[in-house]
Amino acid sequence: MIVARSLTKIYGDKPAVDGITFTVEPGRVTGFLGPNGAGKSTTMRMILGLDRPTAGSVTVNGHRYQDSPAPLREVGALLESRALHPGRSARDHLRWLAVSNGIPSSRVDEVLGLVGLEAVASKRVGKFSLGMGQRLGIAVALLGDPPVVVLDEPVNGLDPEGIRWVRNLARRLAAEGRTVFVSSHLMSEMALTADHLVVVGRGRILADCSMSEFIAEHAASYVRVQSPQLGEVADLLRRQGLDVTPHEEELRVQGLDAAAVGELVGKSGLLLHELTLVRSSLEDAFMTLTADSVEYSAHSMAATPAGIAR
Numbered sequence: 001m002i003v004a005r006s007l008t009k010i011y012g013d014k015p016a017v018d019g020i021t022f023t024v025e026p027g028r029v030t031g032f033l034g035p036n037g038a039g040k041s042t043t044m045r046m047i048l049g050l051d052r053p054t055a056g057s058v059t060v061n062g063h064r065y066q067d068s069p070a071p072l073r074e075v076g077a078l079l080e081s082r083a084l085h086p087g088r089s090a091r092d093h094l095r096w097l098a099v100s101n102g103i104p105s106s107r108v109d110e111v112l113g114l115v116g117l118e119a120v121a122s123k124r125v126g127k128f129s130l131g132m133g134q135r136l137g138i139a140v141a142l143l144g145d146p147p148v149v150v151l152d153e154p155v156n157g158l159d160p161e162g163i164r165w166v167r168n169l170a171r172r173l174a175a176e177g178r179t180v181f182v183s184s185h186l187m188s189e190m191a192l193t194a195d196h197l198v199v200v201g202r203g204r205i206l207a208d209c210s211m212s213e214f215i216a217e218h219a220a221s222y223v224r225v226q227s228p229q230l231g232e233v234a235d236l237l238r239r240q241g242l243d244v245t246p247h248e249e250e251l252r253v254q255g256l257d258a259a260a261v262g263e264l265v266g267k268s269g270l271l272l273h274e275l276t277l278v279r280s281s282l283e284d285a286f287m288t289l290t291a292d293s294v295e296y297s298a299h300s301m302a303a304t305p306a307g308i309a310r
């Protein structure tokens, strides 16, 4: 379990992480979601003792990471910036880490198999593609068979098969009872992977809830109704207490599902030309939630078109 309390990191006079409190529970995948610059990597670096909090604290299984007697066996991590010796093979890199952390070298071939790198285990890591490098990073994270796994943007640079593999791996690790904390700036990715979400923007928590609560609260849906008798249909539905918004040549109806709206209109003898459930995507919900927290948005670029052309 990871517990952050009022965790804060200030660079210069700018808070990168601004007093956040959250818990990452075992047995589920917790998605750490936020736009670029939201403070995800900084938070993960503090979890792993690579950055010192300006204030507040974060503990892994009850103590600070740097106080752990066997850190690699306690927390496995994939961070964005990896320090790999380019001349070393993948197997030698893992062996070196295993030996220096008291992990049996038999585990090296196990993790190479787990991440699908057996065939290139002897290749120099300097020659690895981005995707192979990500797989090696995940092999490092799993080397100590840790109960807590922290993955910073693990799908970066992966092809669709690799993305699916990471997703399944994260879910499997959680099903084994581990604490799995995965960062991403893509809601669509998290929607398929995470059971729980911690959403951050500009170093602050914007949401901390289950995936299903997030969907229920933020992904709005309505029934689109088209009819040659739009005014009468609107009156009928409003009399039933429904929330009806005229929009161009259609009505947007909230409060009942499409079938129930259709039955109501059908019973009244009014004509219907279209009845569709429209769900705003989770990506839209995430964009709306984080709109004020995005550091570099397309709007600021659009305001300076000359700058883009150069």
Ligand SMILES: Nc1ncnc2c1ncn2[C@@H]1O[C@H](COP(=O)(O)OP(=O)(O)OP(=O)(O)O)[C@@H](O)[C@H]1O
Pocket: 011, 015, 016, 017, 034, 035, 036, 037, 038, 039, 040, 041, 042, 043, 185
């Ligand atoms: N070493 C540093 N020195 C100064 N500022 C930093 C440093 N590291 C991060 N920052 C700033 O802190 C803020 C949060 O950065 P961080 O990398 O944690 O965000 P992130 O959510 O991981 O985003 P990304 O997905 O772009 O990496 C940003 O404004 C960033 O510019």
